[in-house]
Amino acid sequence: MSTSEQAAIGKLNTNAASNGTLFKLVIFSLSLGIVPLTSYYGSLHYLWNGNSTFAAITAIVAANIVLIAYIILSILEDKQSSQSPTRISAQALESKKER
Amino acid sequence: MSVCPPYAPFFGFAGVASAMVLSTIGAAFGTAKAGIGIAGLGTFKPELIMKSLIPVVMSGIIAVYGLVVSVLISGALTPEGYPLFAGFIHLGAGLACGFTGLTAGYAIGIVGDACVRAYVQESKVFVSMVLILIFAEVLGLYGLIVALIMNSKVAGGVGDICYS
Numbered sequence: 574m575s576t577s578e579q580a581a582i583g584k585l586n587t588n589a590a591s592n593g594t595l596f597k598l599v600i601f602s603l604s605l606g607i608v609p610l611t612s613y614y615g616s617l618h619y620l621w622n623g624n625s626t627f628a629a630i631t632a633i634v635a636a637n638i639v640l641i642a643y644i645i646l647s648i649l650e651d652k653q654s655s656q657s658p659t660r661i662s663a664q665a666l667e668s669k670k671e672r
Numbered sequence: 673m674s675v676c677p678p679y680a681p682f683f684g685f686a687g688v689a690s691a692m693v694l695s696t697i698g699a700a701f702g703t704a705k706a707g708i709g710i711a712g713l714g715t716f717k718p719e720l721i722m723k724s725l726i727p728v729v730m731s732g733i734i735a736v737y738g739l740v741v742s743v744l745i746s747g748a749l750t751p752e753g754y755p756l757f758a759g760f761i762h763l764g765a766g767l768a769c770g771f772t773g774l775t776a777g778y779a780i781g782i783v784g785d786a787c788v789r790a791y792v793q794e795s796k797v798f799v800s801m802v803l804i805l806i807f808a809e810v811l812g813l814y815g816l817i818v819a820l821i822m823n824s825k826v827a828g829g830v831g832d833i834c835y836s
Contacts, residue, residue, distance in 0.1 A: 594722060601729065609736050613743060626824045629744045633816065636736045643729050644802065647722040654719055 594650075601643050609636045676755045676834035683759030684749045687766025688742045691819070694770025695738025695812070698777025702731030705781030709788035716792050723798060724791060727784025730809050734777045737816045741769040744823060753831030761826050765819035772815025779808035 613632035621627040706727035713724050745762045787801035 597722075598725070602732075605729070605732050605736065609740055610743070613740060625744055625747060625827055626820050629740050629816075629820055632740045633737065633813075636733055636740075640729055640733055644726060647726065651720070651723050 597646065601639065604639050605636065608639055609633070675757075676753065676831075680754050680756045680759040681749055681751065683756070684745065684754065684762040687759075687762035687764070688746045688749075689766070690763075690770045691738045691741040691745065691766035691773075692770075694767075695741075695773025695777070696735050698774035698812075699731040699735035699738075700777070702734065702777035702779075702781035702784065703728050706731065706784030706788065709785035713788050713792050720791065724788045726802065727780055727788065727805060730780050730784075730805050731777055733809060734773045734780065734812045737812050738769055738773050741766065741816060741819045741823075744820075748823075748827065750831070753834045755830055755833055758826040758830055761822050765822040768822070769812075769815045769819040772818075773812045776808055776810075776812035776815075779811065780805055783808060 609632040612635040613628050616631040617623065617625060617628035620631070710721065710724050710728070714721055745766060748758070748762070783801070783804050787797055787804065790797045791801065
């Protein structure tokens with residue numbers, strides 16, 4: 574690989590790492606703590622009228638929804654990032670051929 | 673032999689503590705072991721890190737199971753009108769959730785470490801990794817279900833037998 578291709582892919586990796594990844598991870602860590610507790614107490618008072626078993630089931634379903642959302646988000650991000658580096662390397666190869 | 677001795681809340685609080693402590697031990701082991709594999713993967717392919725953090729998030733879910741059972745049990749503890757029957761049930765519920773969380777976290781850690789290392793070389797390992805992790809987490813869910821079923825026996829308030 575030439576140095577320009579290496580530099581381009583390196584820059585893409587740092588961009589992908591600094592853009593949204595850390596922010597998404599912080600959001601998911603906070604929601605994994607906040608969502609079950611708020612759904613437990615909220616559904617205990619407003620949905621189930623004090624039945625604590627149903628409130629616990631609601632909290633568990635909410636926590637699993639956060640988990641499934643994380644899995645789907647990570648699969649989508651991987652599909653996005655796997656399309657763009659192939660375009661950049663294809664452009665670099667074309668520019669080399671034109672010279 | 674009284675039905676509601678004053679030392680009955682000891683067993684209730686032991687159930688609360690064991691649910692939280694034991695499931696957190698399992699979640700910590702799962703996070704640590706999977707984190708070793710992710711650190712190894714990160715040196716080769718840093719763009720795969722978001723997908724390889726799934727074992728860590730699943731270990732967090734195991735700790736959330738223990739947290740929900742602790743909150744559920746501690747909501748029913750009172751100093752007056754707390755029969756020993758309720759204390760034993762709360763202890764059993766806490767131990768059921770705690771020990772199953774410990775086993776689920778152990779499985780998630782070892783499977784997460786091995787599968788994340790294999791994901792560097794073969795990308796089709798991802799689907800089987802998620803499937804195995806789901807089966808490992810369902811073990812913790814079984815303990816939670818048993819804890820909920822046990823707790824529902826005293827959820828309606830059985831303090832009346834103290835005063836009969």
